[in-house]
């Protein structure tokens with residue numbers, strides 16, 4: 001193992017997503033099958049013991065790529081020299097709540113973590129926020145890290161993207177691999193807009209392969225409210241699928257992709273105000289996300305993108321009022 005291990009910091013490591021995530025990172029699925037990793041697990045003091053138990057299990061897997069595990073309740077230690085930070089640690093919502101209801105409870109976590117990233121992380125740090133409300137928590141962390149390039153702070157809409165792929169594949173009875181150019185726009189919330197007007201199936205526009213009623217009244221709400229449906233069915237929020245999406249997001253960011261969805265800081269593209277961390281159609285080239293340009297946005301899509309972006313602006317204004325940014 002000649003290569004220097006990549007330090008991956010995972011917050012909320014003793015939680016349910018953490019448990020579904022850590023073993024996959026250690027096995028090489030986050031960065032590549034030839035990239036050694038060092039894990040840093042950040043937890044609150046009461047959960048450090050549980051994180052230690054997970055670390056014992058990681059040891060017991062004898063993963064060839066896992067070069068070390070550190071466990072701490074101090075963000076300054078956890079992010080010291082970190083190359084990748086997965087900010088998972090936050091309270092999940094319960095049945096009947098919207099993700100935005102977590103703003104006040106969870107927002108306070110992300111400022112100090114952003115500052116610790118600013119002060120201690122490696123120069124190439126990449127941050128993925130999973131803890132909800134993910135887009136606005138990413139904004140909070142970013143605003144506390146003025147020395148880190150703003151575009152290194154991202155939030156996860158890959159789970160929504162994957163959900164959209166599966167719902168469409170089931171409807172059209174095609175393998176998910178036949179679907180290209182799927183896009184989630186906006187917030188990781190019930191206002192998100194899964195877009196079938198640019199998605200393609202076997203070279204045809206997906207929106208033309210389904211009837212408008214299904215697209216509007218079934219597809220969009222099913223994808224947008226899938227998180228709530230999982231909570232209702234499982235009695236707990238999604239965990240393995242969320243961990244899977246985090247793996248997909250970071251793998252593609254580092255290794256490249258021609259088209260996926262990720263929430264990244266807007267540069268003003270598609271009328272999304274600059275700085276808002278919104279989901280876009282993105283490619284990753286040379287380790288950087290790029291918003292895919294030049295898509296025509298019709299009135300149906302415009303209305304939905306604008307509604308989700310408005311919600312992001314409201315969340316930004318709310319955390320400003322709370323003094324979190």
Ligand SMILES: NC(=O)c1ccc[n+]([C@@H]2O[C@H](COP(=O)([O-])OP(=O)(O)OC[C@H]3O[C@@H](n4cnc5c(N)ncnc54)[C@H](O)[C@@H]3O)[C@@H](O)[C@H]2O)c1
Pocket residue numbers: 011012013014015016017018042043044047088089090091092093109129130131132133134156157159160188237238239242
């Ligand atoms: N973006 C997405 O698509 C997506 C998908 C699923 C879940 N989520 C969100 O991910 C978050 C975690 O979900 P979960 O099911 O793993 O929750 P969980 O309650 O099982 O685990 C959360 C863990 O975070 C820890 N934690 C709390 N505050 C912390 C802090 N300041 N520093 C470090 N650790 C801290 C807790 O001790 C706990 O172990 C929730 O906010 C959930 O809503 C997001």
Ligand SMILES: O=C(O)C[C@H](O)C(=O)O
Pocket residue numbers: 092093099132159226227228230237238
């Ligand atoms: O919906 C939630 O609260 C959890 C997560 O964001 C999800 O989409 O499954």
